Amino acid sequence: MAVDDNNTISLLHMDGADESTTFTDESGKSWAAFNQARLDTAEKKFGTTSLLCDGSADLIYRDQTPGDADFAFGAGDFTIDLQIRLSALGVAQVVWDFRPSTVDGAYPMLYVGAGNGLNYFVNTAGQIVGATALETGRWYHVELARGGGQTKLFLDGVQEGSTYADAVSYLNGAYRPTIGGSGNTPADNAFFGWIDEVRFSKVARHTANFSPPTAPYGLVRPNAIWFM
Numbered sequence: 001m002a003v004d005d006n007n008t009i010s011l012l013h014m015d016g017a018d019e020s021t022t023f024t025d026e027s028g029k030s031w032a033a034f035n036q037a038r039l040d041t042a043e044k045k046f047g048t049t050s051l052l053c054d055g056s057a058d059l060i061y062r063d064q065t066p067g068d069a070d071f072a073f074g075a076g077d078f079t080i081d082l083q084i085r086l087s088a089l090g091v092a093q094v095v096w097d098f099r100p101s102t103v104d105g106a107y108p109m110l111y112v113g114a115g116n117g118l119n120y121f122v123n124t125a126g127q128i129v130g131a132t133a134l135e136t137g138r139w140y141h142v143e144l145a146r147g148g149g150q151t152k153l154f155l156d157g158v159q160e161g162s163t164y165a166d167a168v169s170y171l172n173g174a175y176r177p178t179i180g181g182s183g184n185t186p187a188d189n190a191f192f193g194w195i196d197e198v199r200f201s202k203v204a205r206h207t208a209n210f211s212p213p214t215a216p217y218g219l220v221r222p223n224a225i226w227f228m
Contacts, residue, residue, distance in 0.1 A: 003027050004217035007203035009070045010062075012179075013216055014039060014196045015047040023051070023060055029070075032063040037180060043194045045083040045139045046216040050196035051180055055088060057190045059181025065174035071098065071200065073146075073170040079205040080110070081143035081198075082179075086136050088192035089116050095142065095191060096198075097183035100173035104184070107171055110144060110153075111189060118160055120144060120153050123168050128153045130160035139196070141212035147204025157212040 003011045003026045011026040018041040021033040037060050040052035053059060062068050084095060092114050099107040108122040118130035132155055134140060143154040151166040152159050176183050179198060180191045197216055 004199070007201045008199060008217075009202055010198070010200040011217060012051075012198040013047050014044070014051045014198065015049055018049060020049075029068070030063040031060045031179075034059045034061060034178075034181070034186060040194065043085055045085070045196040047196070050083075050085075050194040051198075052194055053180035053191040055093075055190045055192040057181055057186045059178045059186060059191070061175045061178045061183070063175065067172040067174045067176055069172070070202075071172040071177055073172075073202065075149075075167075075169050076202060077145075077147045077204040078170070079143060079145040079199075079201040079203060081141065081145075081201075081205065083139050083141055083196040084193060085139045085196075086112065086116075086134055086193040089134070089136060090114060091192070092189045093191045093193075094178075094180075094182040094189045095195070096177055096179050097181070098170070098172050098177045099182075099184040100176065101184060103173070105171070106168050107173065107176070107183075108144075108168075109182075109184070110142070112191075118142065118153060118155060120151070120161075120164070122170075127151070127164040127166075128161040130155060132160060136193075143206065145204045145206050147207045150207070152207065154206060154209070157206075157210045159209060 037058035039049040120128035
């Protein structure tokens with residue numbers, strides 16, 4: 001297996017058989033399904049399937065305890081990007097989450113708020129609030145990137161909200177992060193829709209507006225680094 005470049009720590013294309021609960025990570029990491037999270041052929045941004053979370057506390061999680069240190073970003077640069085397609089609006093729904101059960105603090109979380117905009121939460125508070133109201137029936141590329149202590153949120157390559165002056169030393173707990181639901185309280189703020197092409201990186205992929213990807217992240221040649 002191979003990831004797209006040497007800064008990628010996890011890459012899930014969300015491809016597989018319809019209804020499958022096997023989530024292949026090109027980095028070799030294992031992920032497990034919670035409740036009814038599964039692959040679905042009905043919608044996909046790229047490839048054959050995407051992750052379906054139907055609002056009933058469905059999510060997938062990094063299947064490792066103690067927590068995977070690759071996702072404890074500390075004070076370093078990082079990026080989390082993925083494609084989402086909503087099937088419901090008007091309710092808060094978590095996209096990804098690093099928080100352990102009933103714990104906030106230095107564990108980041110991204111969610112779609114009740115007003116249908118993106119919100120970035122860490123250190124017990126909302127730090128970035130997006131102005132664009134998302135819609136059902138379309139795919140969005142969503143990226144959160146920290147570079148040099150500045151964290152920015154991008155929607156389809158355009159910055160949303162203000163830049164967060166970010167001094168947090170990020171942590172990660174057992175069986176985290178989660179994708180498609182809350183790590184803090186899985187029964188709350190469930191995601192309604194589909195998620196595709198999820199990538200975690202230890203580099204700031206972008207610090208200014210950019211063109212979103214039009215194809216799956218490719219494979220890397222040995223010892224080569226490609227930047228998107």
